[in-house]
Structures are given as structure tokens and as C-alpha cells.
Amino acid sequence: MIHPKAPSETFELSAANKLAISTLGLTVRAWQRTMRFTNLEIIDNLFNADLPGSLILFWHNRLFPVIGAYNRIPKPQKKLYALVSPSRDGQQLTQFLETVRIIPIRGSSSKRGGIALRELMKILEDGHHVAITVDGPRGPCYTAQPGASLLVQTTGAPIYFTGIECEDPWTINSWDRLLVPKPFTRMTIKMDRDAPPAGLSGKDGRRAIQEFIQEKLTRLTMDLHHEL
Secondary structure, eight states: OOOOOOOSSOOOOOHHHHHHHHHHHHHHHHHHTTOEEESHHHHHHHHHSSOOOOEEEEOGGGHHHHHHHHTTSSSOSSOEEEEEOSSHHHHHHHHHHHHTTOEEEEOOSSSSHHHHHHHHHHHHHTTOEEEEETTTTTOOTTOOOHHHHHHHHHHOOOEEEEEEEESSOEEOSSTTOOEEOOTTOEEEEEEEEOOOOTTOOHHHHHHHHHHHHHHHHHHTOHHHHHHO
8 A cells, every 4th residue: 555655744633623624524423423325336346346537526515524435334345545734734634634544645736746656656556445525625615626627637537426415404604505414414425427528638628627627516406406
């Protein structure tokens, strides 16, 4: 297994900060164990079958239930990675993700991007999966950003568009309107494997892939349809 290298610029967290974030992560994991999933076998198959490494694309506000679904798999054969900014905030997110069994790849389009891309390609070649929040890290909510289409275009990896619908979640007052499922909430997993048309290169190709991502995830998102 590849272990992502530390970024050239590091931000050390205090012991108290690490403890607080780790405690939050453990609390989240306990909370997620109460959640009831429909179609969980889709996730189980993806992480236990002999399938190539892939990009798992979803909206930023589905992060809580996506992590919850992954953590319901007792001993997945494949690992789940996530791109994290090499900033100070990214260091805090790294601490949290490691507590909930997600392996961070430190890098962004502006910092350490080339190194992170090489690590990501090795992870995909080894058959593991990478989670991509397509409207992150700053939004707008439910608007696919160019970074996701660049990764799709550059890696050529299989794509799994992922939607999770919650019966009655809390919605955080944040840019992404983060969905936090209430304890014992029932959720439905929806996943669609698809690929953009072949031969999409350059900036025009990335824009076409961006539109493709937007269309596919919009179809999987019930509350977005209600807004429209």
C-alpha cells in the first residue's frame, strides 16, 4: 500500500487539538453505526470485489453519510483515499479523516499538485479508490468545479457517481448545506458507473466533462430536484 508523503510545508497541531479532533472522529464513527442503509451491498461490492481503482464522485454535503457507508464495511479489501489541501485547515481535516479510516492525500491545484497527482495515480493503479467532492472545497453547493473534471480527464480512471438520500437529516448552515443524518436515520445509496465520451482533451474537453459530472450527480440528488 502506498503511504502519502508529508507535504513540504507542514502545520503541526497541538496535542489538545489532536485529541479534540480524534474524539470528534470517534464520536462520528459511533454515530454512523446507528445509521440504516438501503443498498449497502453496492458499497460492499466496490471495496471487496476485484475491480480497478476508481474515482468516487459525490457532492460535498454528502460527506457524512458516504463516510458512514464506507465504515459499515468491517474489513474492506480496498482502501478509500481523499484529496486534502496542504493548508493548516487541511492538517485538521487530515487528523479527522485518519480517525474515520480515510487516508488523506495532501495536495491541491496550487500547492504540491504534481506530487499529489503521482500519488493518486499509484493509488488507483494499486486498485484502491479516491473520494472526490466535486463542488468542494468552497462551492457553490451543487455546482461541479473544474478540479474534478481535471482529475477525470488526467487519470482516465473508472468513475462511480454516488448519491445518498437521507429521510430526515439536519442541515448545517454552511456553504454546502452539510447533511447530518439523525441517529437511526434510514438512507438510500445510489451509485451509477459511467464515463464521459472518449477523446475529450484540453480545456474544451474539461468543460464538457464538468457538464457531464454536473448532469450525472444532479440526476442522483433528490433534494436538488426539489429546489429546481
